[in-house]
Amino acid sequence: MMTLVKSYDEMSDAAADIFAAQVKGKPDSVLGLATGTTPIGLYGRLAKLHRDAGLDFSAVRTVNLDEYCSLPAEHENSYRYFMNTQLFDHINIDKRNTFLPDGTASDFEAECRQYDARIDQLGGIDMQLLGIGNNGHIGFNEPAGYFANRTHRVRLTESTINANSRLFESVVEMPLYALTMGIRQIMLAREIVLIAAADKREIVTEALEGEITPQVPASILQVHPRLTVILAEN
Numbered sequence: 001m002m003t004l005v006k007s008y009d010e011m012s013d014a015a016a017d018i019f020a021a022q023v024k025g026k027p028d029s030v031l032g033l034a035t036g037t038t039p040i041g042l043y044g045r046l047a048k049l050h051r052d053a054g055l056d057f058s059a060v061r062t063v064n065l066d067e068y069c070s071l072p073a074e075h076e077n078s079y080r081y082f083m084n085t086q087l088f089d090h091i092n093i094d095k096r097n098t099f100l101p102d103g104t105a106s107d108f109e110a111e112c113r114q115y116d117a118r119i120d121q122l123g124g125i126d127m128q129l130l131g132i133g134n135n136g137h138i139g140f141n142e143p144a145g146y147f148a149n150r151t152h153r154v155r156l157t158e159s160t161i162n163a164n165s166r167l168f169e170s171v172v173e174m175p176l177y178a179l180t181m182g183i184r185q186i187m188l189a190r191e192i193v194l195i196a197a198a199d200k201r202e203i204v205t206e207a208l209e210g211e212i213t214p215q216v217p218a219s220i221l222q223v224h225p226r227l228t229v230i231l232a233e234n
């Protein structure tokens with residue numbers, strides 16, 4: 001289902017309604033979470049709903065899509081830091097129930113297997129939030145010759161490095177590798193909510209209406225049975 005909304009604020013409102021309803025309906029939900037500029041408005045609204053309306057996250061579990069390799073949790077560009085500062089520090093979630101791949105693990109293969117096992121142990125993902133990259137990536141599943149199923153280490157593409165290095169002090173500080181959840185765990189989520197600001201309009205259209213191909217990783221979402229896309233027009 002595709003919902004066109006007028007603005008980034010409306011996109012954030014609509015997504016917050018969906019996630020709040022999920023948490024109310026199933027207080028111990030497993031939420032798949034995402035980082036980036038796109039979900040910041042949504043996370044702000046969830047924090048407000050907690051503060052003003054008592055939205056209860058005490059039993060919620062979360063798994064994030066990805067994490068940069070080699071950045072410790074305290075690094076302000078790590079996704080753990082992002083999640084803590086944008087959301088977890090502002091709601092009553094038990095941080096021991098919040099999971100991201102450990103990008104500093106020396107044995108990244110073992111870390112990836114453990115991450116997949118963790119998601120399985122949690123019973124899979126009830127609702128997965130996604131953004132989308134300009135190149136069609138979801139998580140850090142970059143355009144490739146095949147859909148990578150499992151959590152894996154990925155070398156980030158030029159497009160992603162250009163897009164994300166703006167958030168680092170300089171481009172040389174940006175890690176070239178990341179650990180990302182694979183396509184399988186994303187597609188096994190019982191429900192998926194993809195949010196996109198207006199600058200992503202073209203790639204969203206290509207992903208949802210074009211050929212299903214690993215060159216546009218988000219195109220696989222076309223076959224998900226419960227997909228909601230919220231796209232801002234302006």
Ligand code: PGA
Pocket residue numbers: 035036037038039131132133134137138139
């Ligand atoms: P953005 O990133 O929200 O910062 O645009 C989205 C993504 O790359 O998945």
